[in-house]
Amino acid sequence: MQEELGFVGxxxxxxxxxxxxxxxxxxxxxxxxxxxxTQRFVDNGATAVDSLRELADRVGTIFLSLPTPxxxxxxxxxxxxxxxxxxxxxxxxxxxASRAIAADxxxxxxxxxxxxxxxxxxxxxxxxxxxxxxxxxxDFDDLRAPFEAIGKPFYIGDSAGLAQTMKxxxxxxxxxxxxxxxxxxSMGVRSGLDPKVMLDVxxxxxxxxxxxxxxxPNRVLTGSFDAGFTTGLMSKxxxxxxxxxxxxxxxxxxxxAVLAEWDRALEELGPDSDFCRIAELAExxxxxxxxxxxxxxx
Numbered sequence: 001m002q003e004e005l006g007f008v009g010x011x012x013x014x015x016x017x018x019x020x021x022x023x024x025x026x027x028x029x030x031x032x033x034x035x036x037x038t039q040r041f042v043d044n045g046a047t048a049v050d051s052l053r054e055l056a057d058r059v060g061t062i063f064l065s066l067p068t069p070x071x072x073x074x075x076x077x078x079x080x081x082x083x084x085x086x087x088x089x090x091x092x093x094x095x096x097a098s099r100a101i102a103a104d105x106x107x108x109x110x111x112x113x114x115x116x117x118x119x120x121x122x123x124x125x126x127x128x129x130x131x132x133x134x135x136x137x138x139d140f141d142d143l144r145a146p147f148e149a150i151g152k153p154f155y156i157g158d159s160a161g162l163a164q165t166m167k168x169x170x171x172x173x174x175x176x177x178x179x180x181x182x183x184x185x186s187m188g189v190r191s192g193l194d195p196k197v198m199l200d201v202x203x204x205x206x207x208x209x210x211x212x213x214x215x216x217p218n219r220v221l222t223g224s225f226d227a228g229f230t231t232g233l234m235s236k237x238x239x240x241x242x243x244x245x246x247x248x249x250x251x252x253x254x255x256x257a258v259l260a261e262w263d264r265a266l267e268e269l270g271p272d273s274d275f276c277r278i279a280e281l282a283e284x285x286x287x288x289x290x291x292x293x294x295x296x297x298x
Contacts, residue, residue: 002027004047005146006055006062008075009091010037012228013117014065016124017090017150022046024149031055056081063146065090068236069097076101079110086111086139090131092233094168094240095161096247102160113139114160116167118174119151121228130170132156134163168244171237172255177211178234178275179261182282185216189288195221196292215276216290223291225274232271235262 007018010032018041022028028046030038038048049055055062056079064087066072072093079087087110089098102112112135119129129151133140140147140155147153156163184207188198199221202212219227238259245252265278283289 003061004029004059006031006059007065008032008052008055008062009065009067010034010041011065011067012121013124014090015040016121017065017117017129018063020124020127021146021149024145026146026149029055029059052078053081055079056084058083060085061088061143062086063088063090067091067233069093069240073097073101076105076112079105080108084110086113088113088115088143090115090117092116092167092171092237092240093164095164095244098161098164111135111139112160113143114156114163115147116163117151118167118170123151127151130154132163132166134159134161134166165244168237168241171234172241172258174210175234175238175262176255176258177209178215178278179258179282181209181211181216182220182279183286185279185290186282186286186288189290190286195290216279219274219276220279221290221292223293225276227274227276229275230271231262231265231269231273231275231277234275235259235266235271238262 004027006029008031010018010030015037018028018030022041022044028041029049030041030046031049031052032038042048052075060083062079062084064072064075066075072089072091076087087105098114105112114134115131117129117131123129127150131147131151131153133153134156136158156166185195185198189195199212199217202208215227219225242252242255242259265281268281269277279290
């Protein structure tokens with residue numbers, strides 16, 4: 001009989017990852033505070049349970065995809081059951097929280113395995129996200145099937161928190177690209193350049209990055225702002241990076257400046273806004289728009 005896998009958190013990222021596991025033939029037992037979110041999986045053969053205790057009594061491996069470290073902590077505290085042996089955290093929780101949770105669960109003979117992901121909702125749907133893992137190598141090898149169902153797995157190391165640190169490094173660079181590209185393009189438009197032409201040039205030149213290659217041409221210039229990742233979550237990730245760097249005694253002046261811009265975005269745009277809307281801050285300061293229709297109507 002095939003081993004059942006637990007999955008908690010069927011939101012923007014969790015739902016497509018769980019769907020890919022299910023499509024790969026893996027047997028899922030799902031739980032979410034939103035009962036409607038579990039129904040599509042039940043319709044496709046999964047089992048839904050009403051509580052974390054029921055889930056931990058039933059399966060040995062549980063995957064989590066949750067929005068904030070506080071939510072991850074609360075869920076981890078509720079994961080007590082006779083069957084549970086390991087929890088795989090696909091969330092961006094941060095290394096400090098990860099190590100604390102790992103120590104707590106070790107007292108219950110449960111292994112806490114870091115496995116944050118990157119690639120956005122579109123990557124989760126397509127199965128192209130990166131899956132960063134830290135923990136015992138044997139667990140990584142045992143979990144190859146679900147990891148390969150959702151994306152490309154990378155073994156980062158054996159210590160709790162290492163994969164979380166890797167994810168923060170990645171998201172710091174992504175957040176920087178989003179914020180700085182907004183100001184660079186806004187300056188160009190203010191000078192008379194066409195934003196589409198700028199992106200065409202940048203994307204075959206040394207300034208290209210994921211923001212110029214995807215977010216700006218497909219979600220900012222079009223005005224769709226539909227990346228599926230919120231300003232609140234990106235601000236949280238940047239703050240975790242800066243806080244982690246400071247605990248290491250590092251002076252991260254440039255990253256702190258990026259954090260200030262994301263804090264401004266959080267205040268002005270709200271936590272639930274699409275994170276691509278950070279472009280609007282630079283546009284407003286420069287008195288320009290990167291969207292053709294708005295420029296033509298000005």
